[in-house]
Amino acid sequence: GPRKGPSDINALCNADCACLDDYDPVCGSDDVLYYSPCHAGCTQHNGMGAEGKRVYSNCLCIITSPNTTNDDVIIYGNATQGQCEDNSCIFKPMFFVIVAFVLALSFSITVPTITAVLQVVAPSQRSTAMGLQSLLYRGLGTVPGPIVFGALIDKSCILWETECDGSRTCWIYRNIDFAFYTFGIVVICRILSLLFFSGSYLTYKPVEEVEVAKEVKDKP
Incomplete structure (x- = not known):
């Protein structure tokens, strides 16, 4: 289907290329992701590379090494089909360890929370309390959670693909x-x-204290 791309992908280096809106990302030799070979200003297709990806050269938007002795001669870079691989994040292993630790803590409070409800609620009201707790979990978390996260994730999107039926990816x-x-x-x-x-x-008051206070109040 037609793709709605960002409005700032055209530049002087590809102004004469009459680029279409078709999204076909390429990674330039300058480690910059370009919307398509056309938007990278590539004028030559060099066939398939070692990994079976198309390789383009003489890309006018990728300047690798301008000639210092002659300002009129510029060496243009090349581009490879696909997105650039980012291996610059040295903290990625630490990030996954922290996320795993936080998730473990999040799930570890489930049983203590249920136990706390059973301990602080009168025996005759425990079933009602558990049902109310489950209702609050679903009503405030399980049901609206995916909707809220989905809306926020969609808000961070900068390139949509719109299908013929109106759905977007x-x-x-x-x-x-x-x-x-x-x-x-x-x-x-x-x-x-x-x-x-x-x-x-x-604000919690133990059941024993409440019963004692009630007995004292009822005494003549």
Whole structure:
């Protein structure tokens, strides 16, 4: 289907190429991702490379080494089909370890939360409390969660593909926005969770104390 791309992908180096909106990403020799070989200004197709990817050369938008002795001679770079591989993140293993640790903590509070409800609620009200807790989990988390996350993730998309039936698929996300939105909503939820747990702890009165206070009040 037709693809709606960003509006700033045209430049002077590809102004005469009459590039279409078809998304066919190439990675330039300058490690920059280009929308298509045409938008990279490539004028030559050199066949398939070692990994079976198309290779383009004489790309006018990729300047690798201008000739310092003659300003009129410029050496243009090449491009390879596909997206650029980013191996610059040296903290990726640490990131996965931290994420695994946070997920383990998140799931580890499920049983203590259920136990706390069973301990602080009167026996005659435990079934109602468990049902209400499950309803709140579903109503505030399971149901709206995917909708909220999906909307925020879609908001970070910068390149959509629109099918003939009107459905859309995202091709490229703005990574910084993607990370900010997903991390932000998680932090907000954690802060709210901490506030609710703290409020429950500060306002909780043991059942024994309530019963004793009631007995004292009922005495003549």
